[in-house]
Amino acid sequence: MKHRWSGAGIGVVIALALLIAFGGIRYDGFLGSYNILTVLRYNSMFALVGLGMCFVIMTGGIDLSVGSVAAMASVVSAYLSPYGLLPGLLGGVGAGLVAGTLSGLIITKLKILPFIATLAVMLAASGTGLLLANNQSVAVSYDSAFTTLGQGNLLAAFKPEWIDGDNAGWMGTALGLFFNFPTPAWIALVAYIVGSVVLNARPFGRHVLAVGGGEEASRLMGLPTDRTVFAVYLISGGLAGLAGVILAAQFGAGQPIEGIGWELFAIASVVVGGTLLTGGKGSVFTTLAGVLLLGLIFTILNFENGMGWISLSAYWQSVVRGAFLLVVVILQSRLARTAPA
Template structure:
């Protein structure tokens, strides 16, 4: 089974490099600074929900509510944005955290199946978002520093010598890192922390053990219910963070924007090699899966611009579903091959 996990992660990385190479060869401006930063800024939201989904799936569960929770959090954050960055951020995170706590409690304590529990939360969160927004976008405030969370970078805070003529190579490196979008830095920090938790803590080992066999973990005395509860809390919190970035990036809370995000998150996790049955997974490979899907659809947008094909957003959804279907089939066959080897 470890061979399956390693080969799937390597395959996703190889596919990512091939797509980037193809895009650089075929399209002008594909590897321009503007396009790279745009891809990183936009896909940071999907990276965050994908990270939460990764931990959930590694326990053998599923969280269908992440898209609706992100949409609800974006509306809450937009309403609080006139009071500044901190109230908007904390409000959106609180909405996501509340949804995660509800999911975790229902699944770990009431023993409701994750599919049913998170489906109910998805419907409830979507309904609340539409109710409090009056079924329309909620403008976020441009009069506070809230927008910096989604649209800003750290370049404005660079010391003067970095932009000077004598800055040299060191100055160039600093300018590149400071020019990265703030949402991308948030995602990078979240993934570094997630990797540390998974690979260096007892909680990470418990997550994999529960996914490998919940009853066996319980018999070994592991805190199974607490582990399951915490992964759903984590997923809700990260979906809330994605919702805050959504509101700050687009300048409004979007009550219906999260439709389909759960599928994108699941696809990112599966493409990265994490088993849908739980017990095996990788945080880094999930990030690769997110970038792979994001850049794949960037390629489709560039191809639309060349006029050779014309794919609407609906056809792109069809392709996304077909791609996920193919990946699941391949993973299933690899799992059988590994089991019989």
């Protein structure tokens, strides 16, 4: 696959690199493995939701339901967690797939605009989650392996002893990052690799971009437009469900009131990643960069507070994120204009 960096896509990568460099220089421990792994662990949920959103937006659609679907899925998986890791996982993902199916059917069969259709599903999922959970959080069972989905490190069991030793050196640090890589981050990483292959090398991925670039043109050349649109909402729902599973596993409880604003965070990540809101153009890995960029802002604020000079309220993160969103988007539109077409 010949990869051409588009002018728009590289903007977010530059911004991310600058932010990491800024944090690394300014704060002790910012580039330490503990901080890196914490950031990755926490943001893996958002990465999954962002990946689904990326596919939806590439068709020219939007999925407002992802936050409440994740919340509902976290409740479902929490209830199923006593039966083991797999039932919890499948239950949460299944709940997400049901919601995605609903959105997809409303959009393709009833021809309702995605904004309205997923708004309806968002409300329905939110209500369902609250009903199931009786308006409170649902504790996850720690007897089964379920919580490792959020809290575990997939390869920790294979970790050689010497890595944690005092004189392990940089080799030890690097391998430590590898063996201590959080399970949810592995899940997100695999999802992005699969997503990238699907987008770039499978007919379905090209059809997604074609539908976003011109739906009627796609239909008239015989592409399965309805099936493609249906599938992206199914994917988005499934990934939101998976994010919900990780949410429950990570925080030890199904959280029916979590997920508020996730959809906007996901949309922002996708847009920052250079994917056109009108569809037809996009990239999976720049979306990941967008998620990390917006996620890191939260971390930076924490570090800034930790230095003790000023005390910034957590609400500032929204303001800063908003500013960053604007800056990166402006940067991108400038880059896109100067880049050779």
